[in-house]
Amino acid sequence: MDLRLLCFALGASSSLLWPWLPSLAWGGALLALAILLACGRCWRLLFLLLGVLWMQLNLQYRLVWLDSLEAQTTHMITARVQSTEPQGEKFVRLLLHLDTLDGQAVTPNPLIRLNAYQALPSLPAGSTITLVTSLKPAHGLANEAGMDGRRLLLGRGITATGNLRRVVAIDEVPMGWRERWLGEAEAAWLGLSQAPLLAALTFGEPGGITDAQWELFRGSGLTHIIAISGQHIALVAVLGWWLGRLFGLRGAILVSLLFAATYSALAGFAVATERALIMVAVWSLLRWRKRDWPSHRVWLWAFVVLCLWDPFALYSAGFWLSFLAVALLLLASHLAAKPGLVRLQILLLLGLLPLQLLLFEGMAPLALLLNLLALPLFCIGIIPLALIGVLVAPLSTALAHGLFWLSSWGLDWVMWGLDLLASHLQLWWPVPGWLMPASLLLILLWGSWRLQGGRYLLLPVGASLLLAAWPAPSPWQLRVLDVGQGLAVLITRGERGILYDTGDRYPGGYNMADAAILPVLNRLGIRVLDALVISHKDKDHAGNRRAILQALPVRREISSFPFTRDTQLCKRGQQWRWQGLVFAVLWPERPGAGHNNDGCVLQISDGHSRILLSADIEKEAERRLLALEKAEGHEGALANPLSSTLANTLLVSPHHGSRTSSTPGFVAAVNPQFVVHSAGFMNQWQFPRPEVVARYAGAQQWVTGQDGAILVEADGAGLRILAERERGPWYRRAGAWWRPVFWRDEP
Template sequence: MDARLLCFCLAASSALLWPRLPAWPWALLPLVMLLALLTMSGRWRGGVAALCLGLLWMQGSLLLRLGWLDELPAGHAVTIEGTLLRQERAEPDFTRLLLRLDRLGTQQRWPAPLIQISAYRPLPEWPTGSHLILSVALKPAHGLANQAGWDGRRSLLGKGILATGSLRAVMAVTPAPSHWRDRWLEAAERAWQGLATAPLLRALVFGEQGGISREQWDLLRGAGLTHVIAISGQHIAIATERALIMVLLWSLLRQLRRDWPGWRIWLWAFAALVLWDPWALWSAGFWLSFLAVALLLVAGLIWGRPNLWRIQWLMMLGLLPLQLMLFEGVAPLALLLNLLLLPLFALIIIPCGLVAGLLAPLGGAGLLFWLADALLGHVMQLLAWLDAGARLWWPLPAEGALLCIPLLLAFTAWRLPGGRWLLLPSVGLMGLALWPSPERVEISVLDVGQGLSVVISKGERAMIFDTGDRYPGGYNMADAVVLPRLRQRGVRIIDTLIVSHKDRDHAGNRAALLTALPVRRELSSHPFGPLTHPCMAGQTWRWSGVEVAVLWPPQGGWRGPSARNNNSCVLRLAGAGWSLLLPGDIEAPAERELVRRHGAGLASTVLVSAHHGSRTSSTPAFVTAVSPDLVIHSAGFQNRWRFPRPEVVARVEAAGARQWVTGVVGEVRLTAGDKGLDIRVEREHGPWYRRSGAWWKPALWLE
């Protein structure tokens, strides 16, 4: 039984690695035929049959759940009807709605998918379960795609969210009767009103995490305590589907008086959750929780009855590779802080909060909430003090997991009886992880949504041209994209930071980069501070074998129309067999002047289009003078300005150049070689759900 369950789970999990979503009948039919042959031969209970069932379940489920995305009208509003599941107010003028989609246009949807709608306007508080009719602009689930940083699309799919959009109009609302939980929460909020840690209490008791600040999340992450906040409130909140399935499975085994080994229960739980919710496989929490339970089972095999210290050590080591791959960082003090603080949470803070939550509608909860608030306040003060002195969270590139895995294998080989044979592959893997790679200049045009950031790096040094955007809610491209990319490349020093001009989508993270890493020199067309040097035409320098020249603005600046955009720094980089032109946000007047001054001297192998492909830039004369082989438009996916504009795309196509949009294809990496540039596009590689274009559409395996 265990082998068959393992085969089913492995086959289902392989969906994370499929290069394409297989189409019927080319992929499904052979599996059905094989399963029929196994049934006819009496071998339908074997491992091969379990593999076929796992593949069939995932293929059929994904095709059924994703097919409706073909009906979304790109760039146009559509009327939807849905049931409100959650409403989060991040700011006074920004609300996020989670809906179960019941009807798209006139079509009923089954199974009803989840969609996430962003409203950039004040909205009233609607009760959970309300029926909404909205006009929205919808697009398939999308996220930034860079070699380093957070995978937004995978995160959305892990929550079962298949499409996102923006609210155009509220057409009708049928409020649901006030839910008993909503009334309970209102009573609790009256009881903890004015307490400093009220957002944390709201999360601990009711599982509502929207009010927790980014700074608080960072401290909890560095202490390894995010799991406490993430699961505690579910004790009296509406039970989640995954937790409910686990409880039902355990209760069934107890009722049947089955004394199953831990591994069998683990495999049954895994299979049951995948059958109920296939999107669980894309959830980081799913893998962290199941791996944590597996490590507890391993601890029992190694030590029999392990003490808490050994379990914590094994948990930290065992979860480290997955943590690095998912979150690109480690919390070195998490082990010690968990040993010190978990008893405080488990014995006092959480029980006080839960009992107070139960008493809230009856009154008398204030004292218990006050005690929990006082202890939580001291905990957060302690974490802030430790973070100021020792940095609780240490960012590390995901590639560190390649070194952690052989170390973990070596530890397992040393402790398990008869496991010494694992030492040989672990040593081999460690050698591959530590094998030095040749240092080459690499240019990354990052996927930063609607904005621009280009990283030119070699070894531990880098130049950066623009920094991407920073948003009012705290989300920013420094933490999400730029800094993870620098860490992944091992960059320790920024030799030159060039901020082309003042616009936020180019300069939004300037201060963050100046704080995060040593910056030897800063150039900009805007005088941000006393240490900012003006960029002016005629400046040149050599960096790691690359010739860098500033072509614009002229000395004294451009004083014509659209001065801020047209004063953008324009750089040209040239190496052996390649050249790159970075024109910032210049528009037609500056382009005409550049053509007049430099003419054929503008010619470059690669052009990052001016102003993200705006119709006010990329004039015919400028494109002809640059004569690029490749044009990269740094623009957001289905952005509201429709960048790059169709006329610009047509103009570049007529010039015979290839062109990519970062919002569509993700990060574009250009590696300097002996014969020019080697080009790698992020969404041309990896599994099906990270691909560009209609990633949800089934295709032949080799297409």
């Protein structure tokens, strides 16, 4: 049975690696094969195949409705409120179960997330609302580093996102018991310094926690304590077990399950709590049936039940971190009868390190020490006091306030200690990309040495480490990063870099510096920028200028707009050499006010190919550029584009592909072989415009919102270009990634 469960889990988990989503034709072939395997009693292969089939059918069923979103971006919807997540004074995120889309019923009532940049009335869970929204399939940035937005959304069960345009109607339901209970608790902790943290610990309401506090928790490795997770559910279940022992074994099981279910309900049945509740239910059922199963079998059953209940759970980082942590604890009990707390923490730290580096691209070196100090404080004092305060809040506000005060006092000391550490030490360490595979190889090397029968792995693992450390030449590279509706271009050679523009910054704190630029710089090991070029002052180009300047040293700043006295003004005729490349400024003629037509147009050449970064210039600047070409002795440029200084191998299109740019004369003068449009996915301006795409019909074109970041590097006497969404699993692919295909090359 254990091997069959393991095979089902492996088959289901394989969906994370599928290069495309299989069609029903594949499903029919696999089903026929499953029947043959059942007839032949090949149970392990059968369960492996059943895991694959389960994920294939579920993913198709849950994603097929996204086809309705391709024709247009604005929709009238009716939905039921699951939760509201305030992100600021006039910024709320709504989680909704969709009932109708443009008057048509939607099955299976998918979960969507909307951003509302306006003040909204109170929306109790279960309220029905009718809205005008922009809606598009779940999407995220696609860069070689940074959070995988699509996987993150799918892991929460969210299949589409959008913005609220207009509220048409609200049908409120009476406030539910959870909201009333939360109101009683809020009245009890009113005025306490750590009230937002108490709301997060007890009700899973993290909206009041600031970005700075989240940074502290991430750097200290305590995020899993603050955000309600399996650890909290397990703690509540243990408390219920102790109380229930008064009524015997079955009474303890019932009370334990009741406590866990109640706490999950208080947390709004968030994804993480729902999964933990299922694990507690599996354990409780086995104990009820008096099954004396080994721990690893319970672990496998919980894994399989979660896959059956919520297939999207496999796409959640929390799912893998929690299950791997439990697996490591089981391994520790196998290696030693009674492993000490320090040994357990070391095993968890090292065992989870490769996965943490893969998912979060950084590490918290003090996490082991801080967890050893904080876990007892939270598990014995802060969390139990807060939970008891929640229980008594409807009965006695004064008693609940006293309990919350004690819990808040403990949190005050924790935050004071973390602030003190953060003021003297860097708690979170971003790491270069090579450290994740290196850490995995080192763990394999240690395992090969320690585990019986693993010595034969020493040679290949050691050889892999040697090859990874062998020095190799560093060619120049250019990346047009995927920063949504904006622009950021990174030019690198080895650990040296120049950044051209910085993308946008949004209400609520989300910004392209943290989401895309800094993760890529960390992945490449770039600690200093030789130059920061800001084409002009528009927010989608300069929105993260200060963030970049604060995050790492910048040797010089160049812009067409004088941000500070130290800003070197961009002007036509400037040239400089850098790492074997020649940079030439083609525009503006003189620094301006920072508008579109003042943008700093930069040409980069390696002697064989030329790349033109054209900012947001529009037709007036393009015409003037053509006139300057003619006036400066390039009269034959229009007849022979190769003689023009505007002729380039690759062009990053002006103004994201707007119809106000890319005039026919400019396109003919540049005559690019390759064009990259830096534009957001299904953006409201429909950039790049179809007529602009048609003007570049002779060139190969990419759109960062569709194709992800574009990597450009020298390939002999030409350029080699790779789009980020040309590789990776099905949910990272370009185009209609949710649409099943029979062959890999189908649209």
